[in-house]
Amino acid sequence: VLRDLAEITHWISVIKITPEAAEDPTVSPDERTRGQAMAAALPMRVMTRMWQMLLKALEEVAMAPNAMMAAEMAIIRLTHVADLPTPGELVKKLQDTTPPPAPTPAPGGGQGGPAAAPTGGGGASLRSAPSKPSGGAPTALAVAQPAQDPLERYARFEDVVELIRTMRDVKLLVEVETGIRLVSYTPGRIEFQPTDKAPHDLAQRLGQRLQGWTGARWAVTLVNEGGAATVAEVRDADQLALEQEALEHPLVKAVLETFPGAKITKITTPKEIEETAAAEALPEVADEWDPFEDE
Structure with a gap:
């Protein structure tokens, strides 16, 4: 089963890169149609991950004392991974959820922006907070590591x-x-x-x-x-x-x-x-x- 899956994964990957490979006369029309559909639907990163896991599974089956148990565990891993995002999708998700950087405060000066307007009753007013020196976010100080002899x-x-x-x-x-x-x-x-x-x-x-x-x-x-x-x-x-x-x-x-x-x-x-x-x-x-x- 694992060898068949590996052959199918390889064939679909080849079709994805070289569509003319699907015109192999030894392949039935039904298999050709399904292979072309899968090559169009599955991204290459998914096919690559599938191929790597199948190669690892074949090695485990060859070395395991019980080949049937190793093959079953490999199939379980493959079905479980199908619902998990790829490493690239995880990185993209982390980048999308990164909070935007804090806005750079306007540089302070004697004739800067407008003063805060008074609010509420009783004559109380809001004072503008002292601004940080211009130049954006504070620069992180790099600590020089001693070079190893x-x-x-x-x-x-x-x-x-x-x-x-x-x-x-x-x-x-x-x-x-x-x-x-x-x-x-x-x-x-x-x-x-x-x-x-x-x-x-x-x-x-x-x-x-x-x-x-x-x-x-x-x-x-x-x-x-x-x-x-x-x-x-x-x-x-x-x-x-x-x-x-x-x-x-x-x-x-x-x-x-x-x-x-x-x-x-x-x-x-x-x-x-x-x-x-x-x-x-x-x-x-x-x-x-x-x-x-x-x-």
Whole structure:
């Protein structure tokens, strides 16, 4: 049923744009007449909304554990939406109900408009209220928002390494992890001692890449001493510590004793498992407009 509705919606939309499509010889005269009448009566925005809801309904039917229930709920939504205004009609209605702006008071002056006439008995008179300065409605003061620093996200050198990894520049990532002994770091400024493996133009290329990715200027300079361990050396040391810790585990000891030729090839930490699961998880789909939300 939903596929038939989708085909009819598409056919009527095509007729609305190209009336000659109704002259298809495979369409009966009765269907042609009704299709032309519906194309003339239904606006394109209604047909577009119908098409989008039918596509969403077909996806739900394909994924639902009970296709019949999903199809029934889709039909219920379609019939309910038929009585609701389109987003364009809602916007027009809101614009029509917006109260008109207050009239601009006449500018005050020594020889302005006529004075208010006395009313009632007892000699009481109405005094004209002091007018506002000319210029119409008061101007709203715009509050300037402080501009966000593009380097604020890179508070640590590890954030820079993660940026390179995210941008998938494998060559630069390997060079940074093995060729940089960090001396000092502040967002936008990197000072390092190069290793023997570091290319001679590493500082220049690193600064250019970071500037292109962040939109801010980076100063990358070289020094001859004072550098710390490289990222790769720290990672290798951590891996060695993990292997040593694993060797001390009773279960691992038992396996190695039972199978003399066995060895540890890879260690995955709980944090790495969580990061992998988060990276492989399906992205969340934003909820689309549901006509039942207004009830």
